Amino acid sequence: xxxxxxxxxxxxxxxxxxxxxxxxxxxxxxxxxxxxxxxxxxxxxxxxxxxxxxxxxxxxxxxxxxxxxxxxxxxxxxxxxxxxxxxxxxxxxxxxxxxxxxxxxxxxxxxxxxxxxxxxxxxx
Numbered sequence: 127x128x129x130x131x132x133x134x135x136x137x138x139x140x141x142x143x144x145x146x147x148x149x150x151x152x153x154x155x156x157x158x159x160x161x162x163x164x165x166x167x168x169x170x171x172x173x174x175x176x177x178x179x180x181x182x183x184x185x186x187x188x189x190x191x192x193x194x195x196x197x198x199x200x201x202x203x204x205x206x207x208x209x210x211x212x213x214x215x216x217x218x219x220x221x222x223x224x225x226x227x228x229x230x231x232x233x234x235x236x237x238x239x240x241x242x243x244x245x246x247x248x249x250x
Contacts, residue, residue, distance in 0.1 A: 141188035148181045149204060156208045160218040171228040178205055179232035186240045194237040198230070205229030 182201040186194050206226050213221040 138188055138190065141184050143188075145181060145184035145188050148177075148184055152177050152181060152204075153208055153211075157211060157216050157219075159216060171224065174205070174225050174228035175232035175235070177232065178202075178229040179236035182233035183236040183240055186237055194241055197240075198233040198237045201233035202226070202230040205233075 178201050181204070182197045185200055186192075186197040189197070206229075209221040209226050209229075212219040
């Protein structure tokens with residue numbers, strides 16, 4: 127009788143697919159025209175931190191053999207590319223260094239958290 131548990135390679139493929147979907151969702155949301163003013167100051171920075179933290183976490187889980195610094199670098203580079211694309215291709219949006227820093231901070235925090243988890247959970 128087949129088991130219902132997922133093999134590590136299956137989980138790796140799942141996290142890779144989720145990372146790609148997350149990147150597509152971030153790009154789509156980031157390249158839409160602006161929705162107006164914010165009711166909560168700096169709320170967008172928190173959203174950047176969460177989104178790019180999630181992206182870096184998924185990258186770190188999907189490509190678990192790579193050092194986590196690569197997950198941070200890929201997420202940060204993707205975020206920088208999205209910021210540039212906002213300035214080039216969207217109406218009402220401009221690139222923001224503060225957004226890029228929030229992206230990088232979120233990615234770094236996720237990688238740090240994942241490194242703590244990796245230390246405590248033995249590999250299969």
